[in-house]
């Protein structure tokens with residue numbers, strides 16, 4: 001017999017949880033690095049570089065590792081991507097650089113670029129001077145809104161160019177989703193904050209916390225007080241299921257739950273459902289499913305309305321979920337969540353199929369799954385309300401901030417990048433946007 | 446391109462933004478390559494060897510390879526001749542490139558018959574290009590010696606001295622003499638160059654070699670229509686030979702002040718640092734660029750510059766020749782020094798390579814214990830002579846460490862050793 005509304009803390013011992021949330025991809029050993037770096041062919045016009053949104057010179061940094069110049073390798077990485085350390089840990093390399101590696105062709109195994117990148121960045125020699133210097137003060141002052149990956153990358157590049165930067169951050173900590181969103185086992189040991197300390201060491205960057213655009217400050221104010229503005233506020237809304245029962249206790253937003261998880265000092269304290277359903281098919285769905293399992297949920301099921309092959313999460317991520325005991329139910333479209341004031345018991349779905357034209361349609365077949373918790377992980381949405389009502393940047397067809405190739409918005413002194421503009425919503429892309437916007441601002445001023 | 450301020454240096458009065466030049470070879474064959482090299486950041490080039498017109502003609506199928514496991518190239522050889530383009534085309538290109546790249550070094554490599562007229566004729570045109578110096582190719586070991594040039598000259602010290610003298614006489618440019626390793630004692634040609642007035646020597650050129658035989662056709666590689674010939678071997682496997690030769694010239698009293706441009710198997714910044722510490726003032730690279738392209742200059746410069754910064758060396762001359770005082774003759778080595786191997790069990794993977802090596806071919810100093818599930822190898826300290834063989838053969842970088850043993854005995858060389866019947870009293 002199932003116990004309804006089974007949501008509890010302390011499903012596992014602290015030690016079990018610590019073990020579950022340890023580094024998912026542990027660092028390579030020196031010997032592994034020797035072998036892995038040896039495999040890189042130092043390709044000409046290397047396809048892996050094209051596949052990296054920040055164009056890190058991969059063959060060059062790997063060669064530097066291989067010749068014993070690991071510090072040089074780290075500099076090479078960081079000069080293209082100041083968050084190269086977190087990217088090495090969180091990038092879905094199987095869809096980026098490693099997917100493009102020529103070693104896949106005959107050996108079906110790419111050079112382990114991400115792990116080599118991590119090895120190098122972790123060994124930047126701090127007894128040597130900070131690897132970046134600031135150009136002489138330009139007297140220009142730029143406001144950045146949001147201290148996520150996009151904002152931080154933009155700030156660092158501007159600071160290198162000699163500008164003064166103030167970051168206005170709504171939260172109490174910087175890092176954006178690196179601090180509040182990325183799965184814990186990808187970024188262990190408070191890596192994000194250490195990395196940000198390193199970013200700020202360049203100088204010339206001030207962060208003002210608890211300053212939300214639209215609440216404490218307005219775009220107009222910032223534009224009046226600064227020579228240019230960069231918006232990197234990510235996405236603060238989530239998509240809704242729009243089905244009956246969505247408002248019941250036990251139906252949660254995955255991103256909000258992960259946010260709590262990321263800030264919880266004793267993970268065993270977190271309330272965890274016995275039977276968990278995750279609605280979604282992307283990275284967030286996988287993350288919440290795996291983390292629920294690691295917290296001790298007995299049964300975790302990812303339900304997706306299309307076929308498994310259409311999932312946004314890469315095969316590698318799907319395998320990670322399977323390895324952690326997560327089930328998949330595909331071709332099932334949510335219809336309602338059943339429960340009462342005290343919680344939920346069941347979620348119902350219609351079986352779906354594709355019609356002749358390839359359109360997804362619901363059939364009459366009903367699938368019913370018992371549950372204590374339902375996580376919504378069906379995508380985040382940009383909220384334009386912080387932009388205010390007067391002069392504000394125009395939005396694109398997806399409702400995000402519209403920018404040109406220089407990451408400039410419809411307001412010539414306002415730039416934007418990261419998740420708040422259209423893209424693939426990855427940390428490494430946010431860094432790329434931040435870098436490029438900074439260069440555009442620098443050239444414009 | 447990155448600038449590494451601490452790499453700027455001077456070689457026989459020629460300023461270079463870094464100590465890395467491309468050696469005279471296909472990478473420096475024509476303006477197109479040289480411009481790409483300069484764009485990539487190379488400090489200088491020694492232009493592919495020029496000769497008298499008509500230019501020689503090359504065969505097809507020119508290189509043969511010596512592979513390691515996994516197809517990495519340990520070395521390769523070539524049967525190419527000097528430039529196969531006419532003298533004037535080369536001189537015109539050199540003039541233009543030097544004009545366009547004033548901060549980069551261009552040295553012109555030359556090889557003409559061993560006759561005064563030939564050298565007298567070619568030198569004015571070379572000097573007129575604005576090049577920074579000339580290098581005399583006395584090293585090419587294949588093809589050209591059959592015509593009385595290259596190594597055929599380099600193997601006769603008297604010829605080296607004579608030709609060097611002609612060059613100093615008919616041309617005001619600095620003269621670098623490029624030496625062949627295909628001789629018994631490299632100090633002799635170096636002395637000859639010195640006597641002839643050379644400003645510097647460069648070494649090594651390629652080594653006589655046959656890289657492989659095709660067992661189907663029974664032809665040596667590279668095979669030209671079923672026949673092969675010995676070629677000049679180069680690449681990382683020649684580095685140890687080149688390093689030794691450089692050190693011999695640097696240590697030799699007669700040539701110890703003769704500047705050296707080090708060449709041979711330099712593939713990364715460490716190799717370069719080693720050549721410089723053993724006597725070279727700058728280095729030249731050929732094979733590594735031929736295998737990976739010009740972009741390796743980034744690693745060469747950055748790696749060397751960072752290492753120097755870490756060590757507190759402000760410029761190349763700060764560590765140049767620093768290993769020379771530690772390079773000596775066997776008879777001066779301390780016979781009371783003792784080191785033995787130590788196996789770090791945590792890093793050992795139990796392959797037994799060290800055992801096979803020591804048991805079969807060295808001093809039976811490794812003990813095999815344990816069972817099939819747990820093979821254990823330990824050093825028998827009393828037996829170990831500290832030969833390093835087990836450490837060399839071990840696949841794990843940290844499994845075998847050679848440790849210094851304090852014998853408490855004073856320094857004692859063979860020169861003064863009681864077992865030496867000809868010992869000198871201290």
Ligand SMILES: Cc1cc2nc3c(=O)[nH]c(=O)nc-3n(C[C@H](O)[C@H](O)[C@H](O)COP(=O)(O)OP(=O)(O)OC[C@H]3O[C@@H](n4cnc5c(N)ncnc54)[C@H](O)[C@@H]3O)c2cc1C
Nearest residue numbers: 146148149150170176177212213234418419425426427430
């Ligand atoms: C659960 C989850 C897992 C993910 N996993 C990965 C992964 O493994 N790998 C990967 O590459 N990507 C992953 N992503 C995506 C990645 O986190 C984002 O693409 C990236 O963080 C975007 O960076 P950003 O700077 O644009 O925005 P954010 O990281 O969202 O940062 C925005 C910043 O702006 C601040 N802010 C918001 N509104 C305001 C305001 N009004 N005023 C002032 N400040 C404001 C926020 O507090 C935050 O600091 C994941 C995302 C989620 C949700």
Ligand SMILES: Cc1cc2nc3c(=O)[nH]c(=O)nc-3n(C[C@H](O)[C@H](O)[C@H](O)COP(=O)(O)O)c2cc1C
Nearest residue numbers: 468469470494523582649650679680709710731732
């Ligand atoms: C294909 C080839 C052609 C060469 N041609 C010349 C030449 O014309 N003149 C010369 O002085 N050396 C020539 N060399 C020798 C190189 O300059 C260099 O001395 C040698 O290759 C050793 O250096 P490395 O191990 O870095 O290649 C040639 C080498 C190669 C591989």
Ligand code: SF4
Nearest residue numbers: 040041043048101102
């Ligand atoms: S594609 Fe692969 S082998 Fe080629 S440079 Fe990139 S990592 Fe190295």
Ligand code: SF4
Nearest residue numbers: 471505506507508735
């Ligand atoms: S490298 Fe290959 S393609 Fe190029 S000339 Fe030589 S044989 Fe021909």
Ligand code: SF4
Nearest residue numbers: 793794796797799839
């Ligand atoms: S060769 Fe090295 S790894 Fe192999 S058994 Fe000996 S010590 Fe161990």
